[in-house]
Amino acid sequence: MLKQTLTLTLFINSLFYFNLFNVPTAQAAYTPPPNQKKPPSNASSGSAATRGCDENSILSTILASGNRVGQTISTHPTFVWFIDDNQPRQMEFIVYEHIQDNQYKKVYQTTKTTTSGIMDFTLPNDEPPLKPNKIYVSQVTIFCEPNSPSTALSDLVYFEVVNVSSPLTNQLENASNSLEKVNIYAKSGLWFDAMKEALKLSPSGELGEAGVTLVQELIPYEKATINQAHDSLRIERLEQFLLNN
Numbered sequence: 001m002l003k004q005t006l007t008l009t010l011f012i013n014s015l016f017y018f019n020l021f022n023v024p025t026a027q028a029a030y031t032p033p034p035n036q037k038k039p040p041s042n043a044s045s046g047s048a049a050t051r052g053c054d055e056n057s058i059l060s061t062i063l064a065s066g067n068r069v070g071q072t073i074s075t076h077p078t079f080v081w082f083i084d085d086n087q088p089r090q091m092e093f094i095v096y097e098h099i100q101d102n103q104y105k106k107v108y109q110t111t112k113t114t115t116s117g118i119m120d121f122t123l124p125n126d127e128p129p130l131k132p133n134k135i136y137v138s139q140v141t142i143f144c145e146p147n148s149p150s151t152a153l154s155d156l157v158y159f160e161v162v163n164v165s166s167p168l169t170n171q172l173e174n175a176s177n178s179l180e181k182v183n184i185y186a187k188s189g190l191w192f193d194a195m196k197e198a199l200k201l202s203p204s205g206e207l208g209e210a211g212v213t214l215v216q217e218l219i220p221y222e223k224a225t226i227n228q229a230h231d232s233l234r235i236e237r238l239e240q241f242l243l244n245n
Contacts, residue, residue, distance in 0.1 A: 198210040
């Protein structure tokens, strides 16, 4: 009887210490990289979130900076956007490579059907990898009225692939869960990688606490680096997203 009691006590203690030392760490603040670039100055539409679809009151925005060129270490990155509209609609996702001046080359294009809430897309692995230190554009366009392209709702952001450092690789290899990886990416200014990892912590169609926190931390930087009037629209949409989440 004494042996069974001791065994039970040791088992309970082991559970206590397991839970004590395996509690997910608190989320770190997102820190934009010090060398973060501005979008090309001659970009005709910049990182605009054009209005479109006004009569339908659709809310859609890519969850990323519109004022700066975001960074990722993935050559097949993941993009996240939200849609506040219950009606399925045709949409288009395109990635462009910035060549020079206002010249862009389309490197990927696909069509999807919208769903209300969070949507995400990862560049397929069978597609050519994106090149480091090149500026790219990801664009989401929702066709509100298929026969009236002028009513389409479009949003785009700029990003680049950067090389991963050895210290960052070591940190990621030693991370024990997705929240730790979110923290590592966020502190390193790797927005798209942090968002991809945050998605793993939430149900499909939702962003979850880690992702919502990232968006909360992004907005002050967006306000501090606002470029043009259309950037105010993007900030309004990000804030509206937070109100809905």
